[in-house]
Amino acid sequence: MLDKLDFLLALAQERHFGRAAESCGVTQPTLSAGIKQLEDILGVRLVERGSRFHGFTPEGDRALEWARRIVGDARAMRQDIEALKRGVVGHLRIAVIPTALPMIAQLTTPFRARHPDVRFTILSRTSLEIGTELDNLEIDAGVTYLDNEPVGRVSAVPIWREGYRLITAADGMLGDRKTVTWRDVGRVPLCLLTPDMQNRRIVEGLLREAGAAPAPTLESNSTVVLFTHVRTGAWASVMPQSFADIMGLPSNIRAIPIVDPEVVHTVGLVAPHREPMTPATKALVSEAKALAARLAQIKAPKDAV
Incomplete structure (x- = not known):
């Protein structure tokens, strides 16, 4: 049964029969047969079939919830027993x-x-x-x-509070300020993370609340890309204080606290x-x-x- 539940989880992850089979180390017919056997055991259709994967039935979605629980518990049991020995x-x-x-x-x-x-x-x-x-x-x-x-x-453990800074050249726009407002930041050409990142959604929301229209001149899903551009002194960005502290800023770059409002997230x-x-x-x-x-x-x- 566990191997068939693994097949179901792989299909949920890959959304493709061939890739799911490859991730499980079996052939596609073996995976399809395993899922069909699981359907026979449960007496319901779990997968919407066609020439390709079309999704799960309502019963399949419910079976997925149980599969995650059962497979997760089985893995936890094996690791727990192994820990007793090693x-x-x-x-x-x-x-x-x-x-x-x-x-x-x-x-x-x-x-x-x-x-x-x-x-x-x-x-x-x-x-x-x-x-x-x-x-x-x-x-x-x-x-x-x-x-x-x-x-x-989930089980969650708060670790730190993330505050935000305008990272900009000391001789650049707003570079001589002790603090800046979000409205000020909205006037600076920024490089930001891509819109699929929650940090970008946080920054955009704060800029809009301040009456500014976010218009980044560069986007990336990599903070390293943003940081290397900012370090040149020709670009500015909004980054967490912790990020700037750990990565280190050259002497010509400043991390200026953003206030009005001063926002933190956990x-x-x-x-x-x-x-x-x-x-x-x-x-x-x-x-x-x-x-x-x-x-x-x-x-x-x-x-x-």
Whole structure:
């Protein structure tokens, strides 16, 4: 039964019979036969068939919910039992929104010091992709916004608060200001993330509320591309303060706080809402809480000044 549920999950992920079969390491006829056997067991049609994949029936959508739960629990059981023999081991797949990527080493490095037999795959994803991939068991955890758009049914750990800065040349437009307003920022030619990114939607929303019309001169789904352009001194952007701090700014570039309003959003770890968690995911949640406590201690003295 588990192999047939894996076939169903692969089809939900790939939306294509051939690619789903390839991801499972079987032939397309084997995958199709497995799904047909699952339909026979359940006594309902799960997939809308034709010359190509056309989607799931209502019964198929419900079966997918159960498949995610059953397959997730089976994987968690295997990892839990393995941990009894060897400690926390395995492979953690973590998807991260682009603006949080520079911070991720502060989570993974102390984790690996405690659990050296765990390896990582870090993926850059949009917040929407993180939610989908968590549902489809493609990733074990994500780092994303927690308080702006719905994150779904997950276990969430707030880690830090993301504030925004205008990153611009010291001798450029607004470069001599101590603070700028969102209305001011709307007058600057910006390079921004692409519209599928939640950070872009946040920035655009704030600019529109201030009466400005966002008109970026450059877009990219990579913060590295934006940052390298800003570092030339010929471009400006809106970036989280944490991103600018970690990546480092040359002396000719300033990070100017944006006020009126001064907006912050919470970024944190999300993991499947499942008890018990896999040992590796449980350890990752503990590490996220420890990181949040460390960052709060660093911030507290600054707030007191």
